[in-house]
Amino acid sequence: MQNIIKAFNLNIDLAVEAHDLLRGEKDIEVSGVTEEVTNLEHIKVTTITILNEAGANEMGRPMGTYITIEAPPLKIKDPYVNSEITEAMKGSLVPLFNNYLSSNDTVLLIGLGNWHATADALGPKFIEYSPITRHYHEHAPEALVEGMRPTCGIAPGVLGITGLETFEVIKGIVEKVKPGLVIAVDALAAQNVDRIGTTIQISNTGIKPGAGVGNNREALTEEGLGVPVIAIGCPTIVNASIIAGQAIKKFCLNTGAMYDNLRARDAIRDILSFFGGSLGVTPQEIDEIIENAAHIIAVGVGNALFPHVSEEQLELYAN
């Protein structure tokens, strides 16, 4: 698929998929990259670490840690699976937070994406479900239960509807609010429909808003913002070109026909013409899936930020 991905100028948002593609094609380990897998009762946690520049070049993303939590498809509303996911998120996030945060530091939550476009609304919905407490610290500390650190949150929208680069908005707020940590949540594109709403990726490397659109937009990184950035994403869409490319490849494999990447690309271009890279594949239940994924991520982040506060208490601070 990598060639289709390049041909259509698509991004591979998930480090696990990028890693699988690299290893699949070369059938060797990728130098400068380690992967560690833990299987829990229902879910699987994979930690990929990119150790050096060589690994970063191969993987097409910055050095750092990429943790992926994978739940079985179609099981995502199961309460047991849900609580295993939020526990795993807490387990992954708490050590990251401890690296960066002292207990009174403010945390700035950012919900990337467009609240007017269903499949892109994951980030804004995450903000809605997250506990926001910074104003109590300043104006009504007595309304806080113990263990509530200051959090604030904003969904800055997307360039196409605000006319503002996300980086401009966030950089401006960071300079005023001076948080100890930024946590940015965004909808991702995957290469496999089973991942939609079932895979969560956590990384300590920052994030490029709307990276898929393929431009030199400034990234939300520690380097750019001057404060550590944890990025959390969940696939909500698979590009239609990928599906079409996979179908051709699979058909060739099954029939023995010779796969030819350039001609696959041309065939796909012919049928997807006008809308090109912007055609996405989603399950019919996408609105509900995104609602659910945003809620799980908010609970996982909330539990990790406020480890000694109950979920019921946290909900009282959400909007």
Place this chain on the structure above:
Amino acid sequence: MQNIIKAFNLNIDLAVEAHDLLRGEKDIEVSGVTEEVTNLEHIKVTTITILNEAGANEMGRPMGTYITIEAPPLKIKDPYVNSEITEAMKGSLVPLFNNYLSSNDTVLLIGLGNWHATADALGPKFIEYSPITRHYHEHAPEALVEGMRPTCGIAPGVLGITGLETFEVIKGIVEKVKPGLVIAVDALAAQNVDRIGTTIQISNTGIKPGAGVGNNREALTEEGLGVPVIAIGCPTIVNASIIAGQAIKKFCLNTGAMYDNLRARDAIRDILSFFGGSLGVTPQEIDEIIENAAHIIAVGVGNALFPHVSEEQLELYAN
């Protein structure tokens, strides 16, 4: 594609696509079916008439008239294209209305589909944009401008969220309200992404709600409801299997590999597995496209129902 469509138990919602497939495969005219095409400045209007049972069997849909209005893709927000579409709708609908309606008959508008699922919300949004006047006739006739016939409208939801068959709800209401005509609007599936939000189909044959799900649900037809039913639909989605099948076929055509329908089906099943028939392909701008299409259809229907009332006036009666 017809074989992929059968393999995945999909419906061909658009009569023009069904007709093209039949003619394409057999390269002959289909008996019992006539087609007439008019090209206007920006748009194309195709009238397919299924004349007899033989034609109905071939086409897989009831005898009657199917009018399709096709606008160029990506041009749908152009005000000139828009007004050409609503004019064409008026031109097509007025003669149909004249067949069925006398001037004081009530018209019941129905917005089929699920308002919680973006790509299925076309019908409910159509109801929001449509002028509703029946209550003025009964309670405040002085608030009506001249030429306003009685209209009422409901979006009955879908079985999966109400537990009610659409037919049960509508049949019940029809028995109480006794309209002279039912106009039902629904989101359709197409076989070509360029049709999303750009093709409008009008037929006088009724409609099967959620027909795509493949069951023996009772249809909204004159036979079932006891009142003529005009169905209006607009594609909002292409099934992902169709896209994958087209890509394989195109690839075979381009490379000379032998296309094999069963193996194409198997390849597609392998990659789309879990979500099967429910995976849809939509452009990123789908929320906006549906908003726009619902509005155009509401204006077109409104202009045809109230030919002597201005659009500004009509808007005052919408919600």
Place this chain on the structure above:
Amino acid sequence: MQNIIKAFNLNIDLAVEAHDLLRGEKDIEVSGVTEEVTNLEHIKVTTITILNEAGANEMGRPMGTYITIEAPPLKIKDPYVNSEITEAMKGSLVPLFNNYLSSNDTVLLIGLGNWHATADALGPKFIEYSPITRHYHEHAPEALVEGMRPTCGIAPGVLGITGLETFEVIKGIVEKVKPGLVIAVDALAAQNVDRIGTTIQISNTGIKPGAGVGNNREALTEEGLGVPVIAIGCPTIVNASIIAGQAIKKFCLNTGAMYDNLRARDAIRDILSFFGGSLGVTPQEIDEIIENAAHIIAVGVGNALFPHVSEEQLELYAN
């Protein structure tokens, strides 16, 4: 206040308020009416029974049972108060259900009111949060956990936006679906702002949709629909005339000025003129209050309809 209420042609939706007014003015018990109060830890449950026609005339509402659950204001998001309310609802509803329902009867849930008007959206939101199972019984019984009776639900909208009388829609559906019981939820008007979102009234006497508007609209009653109707309501608004009237009366009481009902009415008319009876008083947090009240009522009704199913399980059947 009763005179202001009559002067402005307002309704007293809550039986407890009607009863208090009657007793307050006459300082005697009302013949044909009994009242029983139970104080629980945080909440108060009042059961008013109208025993005969004399009582019904005095109280201005039909014979039957009116159960009112009152929570302290401003405490409504407290999880303990919430679960005490849903428990009390279950305790009140289960005996009513047992009177009417055998275990396989279908229950039709109705969310009255206008989903486009914040303070009137209680009923539609109740439907969203309620478990809907009838379609599983018919199409996929294996997807049901034990103890799930068939439920279906609809929010028919209001005359002003559908052009359909609520009675027409519901009567039609009842004739098709033949439920054993109808449960109708609606937003009420109270006479005291403290009741907004904190008082729940349950009655076995049916309900008049949009009763406040003062017309002869047909009521949703056992007599009209041919099936028992349980009505559940919660105040979301206080009419502005009531607030103004109370202020005048209180001022007179405090200052010794002579209260004069006609002149109070005239003073209120002068300042509220244009919008007249349609001006409502609500707290700033009304959107959130209604969200919360709809959720509590859905949980209370769900627990009573499915007494052996856990809340987590029930949520999986909601939309």
Place this chain on the structure above:
Amino acid sequence: MQNIIKAFNLNIDLAVEAHDLLRGEKDIEVSGVTEEVTNLEHIKVTTITILNEAGANEMGRPMGTYITIEAPPLKIKDPYVNSEITEAMKGSLVPLFNNYLSSNDTVLLIGLGNWHATADALGPKFIEYSPITRHYHEHAPEALVEGMRPTCGIAPGVLGITGLETFEVIKGIVEKVKPGLVIAVDALAAQNVDRIGTTIQISNTGIKPGAGVGNNREALTEEGLGVPVIAIGCPTIVNASIIAGQAIKKFCLNTGAMYDNLRARDAIRDILSFFGGSLGVTPQEIDEIIENAAHIIAVGVGNALFPHVSEEQLELYAN
């Protein structure tokens, strides 16, 4: 009413109301303040200028120009009234813009208020309806029609849901984007229900977000932001205490009872107790009124910012 307003610590958002109160009580002209009234066909335009510190003290607001456009109540959906309002807005805004802006300057639009609270959502809805073009200037200038200056827009939310002071967010963005002008739209409180959705105030003095809550929050002013700020507001609510106070005063006037401000205040406190200052009076149609007002303001501002572009064209740049 001024005493009730002080007693409940309320703000007078409209300069015309503040001016009327001052002149009413003192029955003399207010020094340092001029007022000029123009009556058009359906609407009335009042320009109040606060000339010096003495006037500012009396009026309780900064020196500057306050233009108020008043449409007749209940007529607000009339297309003729609408276009008279947007014309008057253009007439008032163009000279203000010409004071501050050269043709290539960026304009930052700000929608103040809480999109989750109906009566406070005017600002966020204004942003949705406004043309946004800055990203085209930077990334796709060929997609712009002539005469489109760069605009960007954000609805920063409110402290209670973001944990961020509006000033912090906007100051940060202003420092990055360096606009030539900020236009901030907010929902106001009036003292008369007839003003809800029918009065628009334009001033060149900036605005204090959530001013009514009575705190020392930093204002969005030229002094604070370093860029001129035009504030546009429209009443969406009347505080319930005002209505109650007016009723008492009117009653006293009509009956000859002696009005006593302290006792009026106490009477009002007794009946509004819990929710205090946060109880608002709105017409039932408030959701629709706000939709309409946001649209009119967006059209008025758009016409003034892009005087040579048609409304249809402008709509294509809105979200």
